[in-house]
Amino acid sequence: MKNEQNPSIKQVKIYSIVTLILIVIGSGVSYWTAGRIEYYTDGVMHTSDVLQRTDELYSSILERETNIRGYVLTSNEEFLTNYNQSNVNAELLLIQLQALTIDNTLQQNNIEELRGLINSRVRTFEASIEYMKEHGDLVGFLDPNKINNALSGYTLIKDVVLRINDVENGLFQQKNQSLINNINALPFIVGLISIFSITIGLMTFFSIYQFNKAQLAANKEITLFQQKLRDQIKLLDDSNKELEQFAYVASHDLQEPLRKITAFSDLLKEQYDGKLEGEGDLYLSRITAAAVRMRRLITDLLEYSRAGRIENEKVKSVKLSKVIAEMLEDFEIAIQDKSAKIAVGKLPKVIGSETEYRQVFQNLISNSLKFSKPSVNPEISITSEQASEELINSYPNLDSSANYYLIKVSDNGIGFEKTHVDRIFSIFQRLHGKKEYEGTGIGLSITKKIIEKNGGVIFAESSVGKGSVFNIILPYIKP
Amino acid sequence: MLMSFEKPIQILVAEDDEDDKLLILKAFERTLPKEKVTCVEDGEALLKYLKRNPPYDDLEKYPKPDIILLDLNMPRKDGREALAEIKSIDELKSIPVIIFTTSNSVDDIQTTYKMGSSSFITKPGSFEELVKVTEEIENYWSKTVLLPG
Structure with a gap:
C-alpha cells in the first residue's frame, strides 16, 4: 500500500x-x-x-x-x-x-x-x-x-x-x-x-x-473490513476454544482404550512371559513400550490443553525469584550430577499463576540441562532487564505504550540451528531423535502458551554449538 | 450383628465396559474366591439387584454385597443416579459405595462424596496397579474396617 x-x-x-x-x-x-x-x-x-x-x-x-x-x-x-x-x-x-x-x-x-x-x-x-x-x-x-x-x-x-x-x-x-x-x-x-x-x-x-471521495469510500471499506476481522477473530476464538476442548476430550477419551491395552499386555506378559513362541516376547515388549509412550503423549496433550486455563482467582502477583528458587530445589540432583552452575539475577514480580511460572522455568532449565554439551559443565543464567522500545514494537501483539520486562534464560549448551527458532515452540516438535534425548516435545509449547496467556512473548536465539538464549517478555504489573 | 474379621467380603461391581469388568475380576481373583465378586452392567441392573427384583431374586446366585464398586459413566442409569437412589433407600444407604471410574475431575469427586460415597478411586493405568488397588480395597474393607453387614 x-x-x-x-x-x-x-x-x-x-x-x-x-x-x-x-x-x-x-x-x-x-x-x-x-x-x-x-x-x-x-x-x-x-x-x-x-x-x-x-x-x-x-x-x-x-x-x-x-x-x-x-x-x-x-x-x-x-x-x-x-x-x-x-x-x-x-x-x-x-x-x-x-x-x-x-x-x-x-x-x-x-x-x-x-x-x-x-x-x-x-x-x-x-x-x-x-x-x-x-x-x-x-x-x-x-x-x-x-x-x-x-x-x-x-x-x-x-x-x-x-x-x-x-x-x-x-x-x-x-x-x-x-x-x-x-x-x-x-x-x-x-x-x-x-x-x-x-x-x-x-x-x-x-x-x-x-481524494476525499476515495478516502470516504476507503474508510467505509476499512470499517467493513474491521467488522469482518472482528467476526473472524471471534470465529477463530471459538474454534480455538473448541480445539482446546477437543484436545482435552480426545486425550481424556484416548486414555480409556490405552489403559486397557496396557492392562491386557501386562496380563499377557505376566501369564505368558517366556512361553510365547518365536518373537512373541519381543512383540509384546514393543506393545508395552509403545503404550507407555502413548500414555506420556496423551498426558502431555492433556497438560497442554489445560495450560493457560487457570481460573482467574489463581492469577496474582508472582515473585519470580521465589518460584525459581523453589523450582531449583527440585533440580538439585540433576544439577549436582551435571556439575551445573546456575546464576539467578534480580527478578521482578509478574502477574500470573505460581504453578504456571514454575512450569515455564522448569521446562527451560530442564531443557538447558538436557541439551548441555557432553564434556562441558552446564552454565545457566537467569537475568531480567527492562525490554527496549524497539523490541516491544517488533511484536504487534504487545502494547507499545506499556512497560515490559525482558527475562533471559541463557545456557552454554549444544544450541540449535537458527532456522528452528520457531519450530521448537510447536507442539510435539522435536529437533533430536527419541533415543538421543527423551521427551515428547511439548515442554516449550506449554511454556509459550502460558507466557502468551499472561500477555507476553517468548522467543529463542541460538546457533549450533553456541548455547541458547530464551527471551521472555512479560508486562509490568499495573499499579 | 457385626461381621467377624478375616471373613471374605462380598463385592458387587457395577461396570458396563466388558474389558474393565474382565480386568477387575482378574485382579480380584488374586485375593478373593471367584464367587465373592458379582457384576452388573449398569445402574438399572444394580438397583434391580439390590431391590431383589428378577432376575436377582436368587440369593444364592446373587448374594447381598458388603461393598459396591460403582462406575460413573454407564448407559441407562449412570453411577450418579444409581448412587443417589441407593442413598435414598433406607435399607440400602448403609452399604459403602466406592466410586471406581476413569474420571479424576474435581467436580465428580466433590459431588459423589457429598452424595454419600465412601471412596473415590480413579482406575489405574496398568494391570499391576489395578491388582494393587483391588488388594487394598479387599484388605481395607475386610480387615481394617467394620461393616454394618
Missing part, C-alpha cells in the same frame, strides 16, 4: 508544484517587464529632454540673429547685450546637449558640427560688430560674397538642428513603441499566468475532492 500512493494525492502534489513554479515565473516576468517599462520611460523622457533643449538652442540662435540684425539696423547697444546673452544661452545649451547625448556618437558629431557652425557664424557677427563700432554702419563691409556666406551659414545651422531633431525623434518613436509593447505585454502575461493558475487550482480542487 505504501509504495502505491493514491493517484489523486500525487496529482495534487504535482499541481501545487506547477502552480508554485508558474507563480515564480509570473513574478519574475512581471518584475522584468516592469523594469523594461521603467527603462523605456526613462529613455522617452531623456529623448524629450534632448528635443526640448534642441528647440531652445534653435530659439536662442534665432534670437541671436534677430538681435544682431536689430543692432546693425539701429546701432542700439541694448540689442548687443541681448545678443551676448543669447550667445551664452546657446553655449550653455550646447554643453547640456553634449552631456545628454554622451552615449550617442551620431548626435555628438552633429552637436560638434553645430558648435563649429555657430562659432564660425559668431566670428562673422563679431567682425560685423567691430566694423559697425568703427564706421557707424556696414557700408563697404558687406559684399555679395559675404551675404551669400551669411545666408548659407544660417541654412547649415538649421539643417544640423533638424538632423539632431530627426535622430532624437527616431529614438523617441523607437523607445515609445517599446514602452507601449511592454505595457501591453504586462496584462497579457499576468492574464496568462492567472488563467494557468486558476486552471491548475481547479484541477487541484478536483483532485482533492476526488
Whole structure:
C-alpha cells in the first residue's frame, strides 16, 4: 500500500508544484517587464529632454540673429547685450546637449558640427560688430560674397538642428513603441499566468475532492473490513476454544482404550512371559513400550490443553525469584550430577499463576540441562532487564505504550540451528531423535502458551554449538 | 450383628465396559474366591439387584454385597443416579459405595462424596496397579474396617 500512493494525492502534489513554479515565473516576468517599462520611460523622457533643449538652442540662435540684425539696423547697444546673452544661452545649451547625448556618437558629431557652425557664424557677427563700432554702419563691409556666406551659414545651422531633431525623434518613436509593447505585454502575461493558475487550482480542487471521495469510500471499506476481522477473530476464538476442548476430550477419551491395552499386555506378559513362541516376547515388549509412550503423549496433550486455563482467582502477583528458587530445589540432583552452575539475577514480580511460572522455568532449565554439551559443565543464567522500545514494537501483539520486562534464560549448551527458532515452540516438535534425548516435545509449547496467556512473548536465539538464549517478555504489573 | 474379621467380603461391581469388568475380576481373583465378586452392567441392573427384583431374586446366585464398586459413566442409569437412589433407600444407604471410574475431575469427586460415597478411586493405568488397588480395597474393607453387614 505504501509504495502505491493514491493517484489523486500525487496529482495534487504535482499541481501545487506547477502552480508554485508558474507563480515564480509570473513574478519574475512581471518584475522584468516592469523594469523594461521603467527603462523605456526613462529613455522617452531623456529623448524629450534632448528635443526640448534642441528647440531652445534653435530659439536662442534665432534670437541671436534677430538681435544682431536689430543692432546693425539701429546701432542700439541694448540689442548687443541681448545678443551676448543669447550667445551664452546657446553655449550653455550646447554643453547640456553634449552631456545628454554622451552615449550617442551620431548626435555628438552633429552637436560638434553645430558648435563649429555657430562659432564660425559668431566670428562673422563679431567682425560685423567691430566694423559697425568703427564706421557707424556696414557700408563697404558687406559684399555679395559675404551675404551669400551669411545666408548659407544660417541654412547649415538649421539643417544640423533638424538632423539632431530627426535622430532624437527616431529614438523617441523607437523607445515609445517599446514602452507601449511592454505595457501591453504586462496584462497579457499576468492574464496568462492567472488563467494557468486558476486552471491548475481547479484541477487541484478536483483532485482533492476526488481524494476525499476515495478516502470516504476507503474508510467505509476499512470499517467493513474491521467488522469482518472482528467476526473472524471471534470465529477463530471459538474454534480455538473448541480445539482446546477437543484436545482435552480426545486425550481424556484416548486414555480409556490405552489403559486397557496396557492392562491386557501386562496380563499377557505376566501369564505368558517366556512361553510365547518365536518373537512373541519381543512383540509384546514393543506393545508395552509403545503404550507407555502413548500414555506420556496423551498426558502431555492433556497438560497442554489445560495450560493457560487457570481460573482467574489463581492469577496474582508472582515473585519470580521465589518460584525459581523453589523450582531449583527440585533440580538439585540433576544439577549436582551435571556439575551445573546456575546464576539467578534480580527478578521482578509478574502477574500470573505460581504453578504456571514454575512450569515455564522448569521446562527451560530442564531443557538447558538436557541439551548441555557432553564434556562441558552446564552454565545457566537467569537475568531480567527492562525490554527496549524497539523490541516491544517488533511484536504487534504487545502494547507499545506499556512497560515490559525482558527475562533471559541463557545456557552454554549444544544450541540449535537458527532456522528452528520457531519450530521448537510447536507442539510435539522435536529437533533430536527419541533415543538421543527423551521427551515428547511439548515442554516449550506449554511454556509459550502460558507466557502468551499472561500477555507476553517468548522467543529463542541460538546457533549450533553456541548455547541458547530464551527471551521472555512479560508486562509490568499495573499499579 | 457385626461381621467377624478375616471373613471374605462380598463385592458387587457395577461396570458396563466388558474389558474393565474382565480386568477387575482378574485382579480380584488374586485375593478373593471367584464367587465373592458379582457384576452388573449398569445402574438399572444394580438397583434391580439390590431391590431383589428378577432376575436377582436368587440369593444364592446373587448374594447381598458388603461393598459396591460403582462406575460413573454407564448407559441407562449412570453411577450418579444409581448412587443417589441407593442413598435414598433406607435399607440400602448403609452399604459403602466406592466410586471406581476413569474420571479424576474435581467436580465428580466433590459431588459423589457429598452424595454419600465412601471412596473415590480413579482406575489405574496398568494391570499391576489395578491388582494393587483391588488388594487394598479387599484388605481395607475386610480387615481394617467394620461393616454394618
